Structures are given as structure tokens and as C-alpha cells.
Amino acid sequence: MTPPLPRVLFLAMSRNQEKHFRALAEQMPVDGRVINAKHPGRGPWLTALGWLWRRRDQLPGWLRFRVSKGQLNDGAHGRWFRFGLGLRIAHLMAGLMRQVRDWQPQVLFVLNGAHYKQQAAISWAREAGLKVAYLELGFLPNTMALDGAGVNYANSIPRQAAFYRNYSPRGEVADATLVRRPPRKPVGEPIELPARYLFVPFQVYDDTQILIHSPWVPSMEALYQALVETVDALPDDCVYVVKEHPTSKKAYPELHGRHPRILFANANDTQQLIERSLGVITVNSTVGIESLLLGRPVITLGNACYNIEELVAHADNRDTLRGLVSDPQALPFDGALVRHFVAWLREQYLVPGRWPEYGPDYPQRMRERLDQILSGEPF
Structure with missing residues (x-):
């Protein structure tokens, strides 16, 4: 008997993410549903407000990144702005609570996870016993990372040199050609580089x-x-x-x-x-x-x-x-x-390819990494 597909709730922060997640859910394959953070649908609004009120001491931490960006970019960041962000969180939480109550997913799937709505959703998902899968751009060209702990410094890659020394590379050669990023504005002419x-x-x-x-x-x-x-x-x-x-x-x-x-x-x-x-x-x-x-x-x-x-x-x-x-x-x-x-990153951790152009290895490796996250399998 074929085992049931893992139930994955994808939290999309934009229309583009929504398209990516819908394609990924179909191709991995998983039993997936996509919820858009801006339009999560109806749900138990009062229950969501009550949950948020009881965790109001955590709210400044969830809002920290968004408020800091507002301050740096001369945007809104004051008390009423933060109050409005809290209401947006409650709106999303109501939709999430309805989805989890009616469908009982196993995993909450997010891109990056630093957005204030994601921070609250992740906290609630962990309380509800869901695993969290964090997707992020990979460290090597044309790769992505999927991790059960977080992204960047919060990810789960081992931090001991001995772990990598004991790894036996398969012999694949990592592409050392960096992806060129066009500048947003004119940057003038190259300089003559000094010798040292x-x-x-x-x-x-x-x-x-x-x-x-x-x-x-x-x-x-x-x-x-x-x-x-x-x-x-x-x-x-x-x-x-x-x-x-x-x-x-x-x-x-x-x-x-x-x-x-x-x-x-x-x-x-x-x-x-x-x-x-x-x-x-x-x-x-x-x-x-x-x-x-x-x-x-x-x-x-x-x-x-x-x-x-x-x-x-x-x-x-x-x-x-x-x-x-x-x-x-x-x-x-x-x-x-x-x-x-680098061999361990390429061969074991990173997923080859990036949306929207990728080969069959992309959804296959995503599913393998997701299964590792669900099983709690260490590297």
C-alpha cells in the first residue's frame, strides 16, 4: 500500500511565491495547500486575537525586522503602525487556524521566515505540533536550501570542521562561476586594481x-x-x-x-x-x-x-x-x-535549481529534504 503523501501548508507572501509553491506541491509531490498571507480567508477571528493577546510580549520580537526596515527607509514605524501590523497578524492567524483545524497539515512551509507574519505563524505552528520547513536561496550558484531549523545563521548545517573532514565527496565539481547581479544604478568605470x-x-x-x-x-x-x-x-x-x-x-x-x-x-x-x-x-x-x-x-x-x-x-x-x-x-x-x-553542501544539503527555471532534480531533492525534516533525521 502506498503511504499517504505528507500534508504541507505553504504560506505564500506574494503572488509569485504562490505560483512557485503550487507548482512545487504538485511536482514534489505532496498533499499541499497554499495560503496567501494577504488573503488567508475567513477563520476564528476572536480566537486569533486572543492567541495574539496572550503572546503580546513576543510581538516586539516578531515586528523587530519590519520596524527596523521602516526606520532605515524613513517609513512608518510608530506605535499605531505596530498596532496595525498586529491586526494583520491576527487576520492571517485566523485563516491559518481554520486550515489546520479542518485539514491538519504536518508541515508549515515558508520562504525565509523573517517577515513579521511568518514569525507569528511559525510560533503558532510549533505550538500546534507542526514541523516548519524554511526555504531560502542557496549558498552556491543556482541552488536553494530547505531546512527545518531556519535560514542563514539559524540553519542546521553542522559547525564542526571534523564533520566535513569525515565526509567522503562523490567527486562532483562545484561550479565556481558566480552569478552576475546587474546594478540598480550606473556605477561608472572599473578601477585599476592594486597589486595587494x-x-x-x-x-x-x-x-x-x-x-x-x-x-x-x-x-x-x-x-x-x-x-x-x-x-x-x-x-x-x-x-x-x-x-x-x-x-x-x-x-x-x-x-x-x-x-x-x-x-x-x-x-x-x-x-x-x-x-x-x-x-x-x-x-x-x-x-x-x-x-x-x-x-x-x-x-x-x-x-x-x-x-x-x-x-x-x-x-x-x-x-x-x-x-x-x-x-x-x-x-x-x-x-x-x-x-x-563545498562538496557536502552541493551533494547533501542544497537543492539544485531555482524557480522558475529548474530541472527534475529540483522537486525530487525538495521532497528528499522535506522527508528528512519530517523524520527529524540529523545530517
């Missing part, structure tokens, strides 16, 4: 990686200041080369030319910037993993899921960063460990 430099890619200023997972570098201005305060520790013939994130809504022209040993190279190719560098300094971007793949040592400044001793160097303050950059050629890089780490 450390590459520092800026990140999106209002992304979860900065607002949630970066304890001592809360902004790109703060990152630049950390460079200013450590540049004199570099060898005399070495500089920092910075590239602003090509898709960020915010630019930093006021920082250009401020310090003679901190150069901006917004028009240069990122892969070339990595390959010619002595090493890469990142808060916690996937550029860190891409840099390892391209054979360059990495220093992380924030909470990164690849903060693994022996794989990367980590600086949780300026003094540690000064010590690391004082001798760039002494930065740790274990090529064998990198190969095993």
Missing part, C-alpha cells in the same frame, strides 16, 4: 543578515568605520577594496575617496575582485562561501552559518580584525576542508 588588497563586499543594509545577524557591524557605515580604524594595521603595500552591493537601494558616494587606502570598485567584476585579492572580509554574506570556492581565505565579522573554526577566520571586534589583517598571507585556508565543505 583585501576585498570587502558591502551587503544590503536592511537585510536580515545585517539587522538580525550582525552584532557589532549594524550598518555599512559602521563597516566602513571598522575599515578606517584597522587600515593602519595592514602591511604598507596593502589596501582595502570595497564594492557596494549591486542590488542595494542605498548608495554611499559620501564614503568614496575619504581614505586613500580604502578604494571603491563598484564597476569591477566581483569574481575578479575575489580572485585577485589576498582574502575577503565579509559580515556574513554568501560571498564568503563563494570566496572559499574560488580559493581565497575569508574573515567574517558577523554571525554566519559557515563560522567554522579552521574554515574561516572570525573577528567579533576591531582588535581581533586588526590582528588578522596585519598579515593577510597568514590567514587560514585549508583547501581540503573547503573541498569537503
Whole structure:
């Protein structure tokens, strides 16, 4: 007798996500239903309000990311705005409660999970005994990640170097060609790169990686200041080369030319910037993993899921960063460990492909990862 398909409730935050999830539910295959967070349908409204009221102490945490984005972008973020967000949560929760009461799914499926509505829905789902599956862009080109614990620093990938050293790669070769992201605005002409430099890619200023997972570098201005305060520790013939994130809504022209040993190279190719560098300094971007793949040592400044001793160097303050950059050629890089780490990501953890263009491996691997999450199977 064929076992029943797992019942998966997909929480879509947009029409595009809804299309993706409907196709995925059919192709994995699973017994899936999709609920749109903006239009969840009717449900027990008073029950949802009561649930939210009893957890009002958790509400600031759920709203933190959305409120921070509003503050950074000169948008609404005050008391009445937060009250309105709470009502939107209750509206979604009523629809979710109806779906779970009538259908009893096993898994709540979300993309990223940092949105305030998702935060509340995830909390309620766990209380109700549902598993949660978090979908996110993968660390390698043309991949996705599906994890039962979270995304980015909250994911479940092992953090011990020995785990990867003990893994036997199947011999597949990871694609080391980075995906080029066209800039939002004109960036001028490429600069002539110096002979010796450390590459520092800026990140999106209002992304979860900065607002949630970066304890001592809360902004790109703060990152630049950390460079200013450590540049004199570099060898005399070495500089920092910075590239602003090509898709960020915010630019930093006021920082250009401020310090003679901190150069901006917004028009240069990122892969070339990595390959010619002595090493890469990142808060916690996937550029860190891409840099390892391209054979360059990495220093992380924030909470990164690849903060693994022996794989990367980590600086949780300026003094540690000064010590690391004082001798760039002494930065740790274990090529064998990198190969095993990247092989495990590619062969065991990541799902090949991205919506909307993907092959048959995409839904098949999604289903395999979902089954692992349902079974609680450790890596």
C-alpha cells in the first residue's frame, strides 16, 4: 500500500511565491495547500486575537525586522503602525487556524521566515505540533536550501570542521562561476586594481543578515568605520577594496575617496575582485562561501552559518580584525576542508535549481529534504 503523501501548508507572501509553491506541491509531490498571507480567508477571528493577546510580549520580537526596515527607509514605524501590523497578524492567524483545524497539515512551509507574519505563524505552528520547513536561496550558484531549523545563521548545517573532514565527496565539481547581479544604478568605470588588497563586499543594509545577524557591524557605515580604524594595521603595500552591493537601494558616494587606502570598485567584476585579492572580509554574506570556492581565505565579522573554526577566520571586534589583517598571507585556508565543505553542501544539503527555471532534480531533492525534516533525521 502506498503511504499517504505528507500534508504541507505553504504560506505564500506574494503572488509569485504562490505560483512557485503550487507548482512545487504538485511536482514534489505532496498533499499541499497554499495560503496567501494577504488573503488567508475567513477563520476564528476572536480566537486569533486572543492567541495574539496572550503572546503580546513576543510581538516586539516578531515586528523587530519590519520596524527596523521602516526606520532605515524613513517609513512608518510608530506605535499605531505596530498596532496595525498586529491586526494583520491576527487576520492571517485566523485563516491559518481554520486550515489546520479542518485539514491538519504536518508541515508549515515558508520562504525565509523573517517577515513579521511568518514569525507569528511559525510560533503558532510549533505550538500546534507542526514541523516548519524554511526555504531560502542557496549558498552556491543556482541552488536553494530547505531546512527545518531556519535560514542563514539559524540553519542546521553542522559547525564542526571534523564533520566535513569525515565526509567522503562523490567527486562532483562545484561550479565556481558566480552569478552576475546587474546594478540598480550606473556605477561608472572599473578601477585599476592594486597589486595587494583585501576585498570587502558591502551587503544590503536592511537585510536580515545585517539587522538580525550582525552584532557589532549594524550598518555599512559602521563597516566602513571598522575599515578606517584597522587600515593602519595592514602591511604598507596593502589596501582595502570595497564594492557596494549591486542590488542595494542605498548608495554611499559620501564614503568614496575619504581614505586613500580604502578604494571603491563598484564597476569591477566581483569574481575578479575575489580572485585577485589576498582574502575577503565579509559580515556574513554568501560571498564568503563563494570566496572559499574560488580559493581565497575569508574573515567574517558577523554571525554566519559557515563560522567554522579552521574554515574561516572570525573577528567579533576591531582588535581581533586588526590582528588578522596585519598579515593577510597568514590567514587560514585549508583547501581540503573547503573541498569537503563545498562538496557536502552541493551533494547533501542544497537543492539544485531555482524557480522558475529548474530541472527534475529540483522537486525530487525538495521532497528528499522535506522527508528528512519530517523524520527529524540529523545530517
